[in-house]
Amino acid sequence: MTVLVRAIVFACLTLDLAAPPHAGAVSRSLSIRYLSAGKIEARGSGWGRGPVVLSVTVTPWIVGVLVKPAASGSFEVVVKDTSQCEAIALTATDTHGHRVAASRPAPGCPPPPKSRPPRISVLKGVRIRPTIASIVLPHPQLVSIHVAQEIYLWEPGATAPMFRPTVDSKYLAVIRQGMTQARPCARADCGQGYFWRWIAVHPGDTGITLSAACRQATPPCMIPDYLIRVHITP
Numbered sequence: 001m002t003v004l005v006r007a008i009v010f011a012c013l014t015l016d017l018a019a020p021p022h023a024g025a026v027s028r029s030l031s032i033r034y035l036s037a038g039k040i041e042a043r044g045s046g047w048g049r050g051p052v053v054l055s056v057t058v059t060p061w062i063v064g065v066l067v068k069p070a071a072s073g074s075f076e077v078v079v080k081d082t083s084q085c086e087a088i089a090l091t092a093t094d095t096h097g098h099r100v101a102a103s104r105p106a107p108g109c110p111p112p113p114k115s116r117p118p119r120i121s122v123l124k125g126v127r128i129r130p131t132i133a134s135i136v137l138p139h140p141q142l143v144s145i146h147v148a149q150e151i152y153l154w155e156p157g158a159t160a161p162m163f164r165p166t167v168d169s170k171y172l173a174v175i176r177q178g179m180t181q182a183r184p185c186a187r188a189d190c191g192q193g194y195f196w197r198w199i200a201v202h203p204g205d206t207g208i209t210l211s212a213a214c215r216q217a218t219p220p221c222m223i224p225d226y227l228i229r230v231h232i233t234p
Contacts, residue, residue: 030092030102040079040118042090042102047073050095051128051148053173053199054120057089058082061117064175066128066148066199075125081118085109093173095147095201117178130199135228136188139210144231145200150175151230153196153208154189161194163210163226171206171232172198200232 028046035041042054047069055064056079069075082088087106093099130150133143143151151172155161167174176197183190208228214221 028092028094028098028100030090030100032088032090032102032104034084034104035078038080038082038084040082040088040104041076042079043074043076044069044092044100045072045074047075047092047094047098048096049073051199053091053093053175053201055091055093055174056118056120058086058114058118060114062174062177063117063120064173064197065120065122066130066150066175067122068126068128070125076123077125078121078123079118080121081116083111085111091173093169093199093201097170097202099169099173132197134189135208139226139228142229142231144233146233147200147203149200151198151200151208153198154180154193155195155210156188156191156193157213158192160213163212165196166209166211167198168206171200171202171204171230172208173201175199200230203232203234206230206232 028044030042030044033041044052049069049071052067052069052075053064054067054077055062065077067075067077085106087104089103091099091101128148130148132150132152133145135143135151135153145151153165155163174196178195180189180193180195182192207230210226210228212221212223214223
């Protein structure tokens with residue numbers, strides 16, 4: 001175990017998932033528009049200067065970035081390798097309990113097959129590369145990290161992970177999810193498997209619950225859930 005052009009604008013739904021702001025409070029926003037050549041632009045405003053986790057879901061991929069907004073409290077990123085026929089969902093989460101979602105539904109045309117995940121470039125603001133705590137086999141009982149640090153979890157599996165994780169989004173915001181192919185190295189996560197990466201966004205005690213995938217089979221197995229406790233400090 002190691003702990004270590006021309007823009008085509010589409011309507012999008014923006015939803016603030018945080019508590020209603022007090023009178024005079026700055027309103028945080030997140031918007032999407034489709035650019036030509038398979039690019040999506042995402043803009044945020046009113047976020048202050050603290051770090052913001054931006055997660056982008058383009059099925060079957062989740063990619064993301066940790067960004068420090070500009071002095072104006074705004075950020076701008078471009079998501080590459082997408083299609084105007086794909087549904088896009090974004091979530092921005094800061095370290096003060098604010099979360100805003102935006103989405104663009106699929107317009108109805110058939111999306112192309114996805115062979116690789118989208119890529120993200122930060123145009124406004126500063127990309128933050130957090131330190132990482134890695135969780136590979138065997139699983140630890142406790143992981144301690146700070147706010148704005150990253151947890152990386154890897155699970156073996158060819159067609160499905162052996163265990164599926166769930167987390168509390170109040171404490172951990174997903175920044176990436178995908179698969180690994182087998183490659184020649186000595187680490188446990190060099191095999192074929194699945195990975196998840198989260199950024200700690202709130203201090204406190206939480207956990208990653210791992211549920212055996214075979215419990216969804218018929219008949220189900222009797223392997224119980226396994227909890228990895230996570231302690232997050234400011």
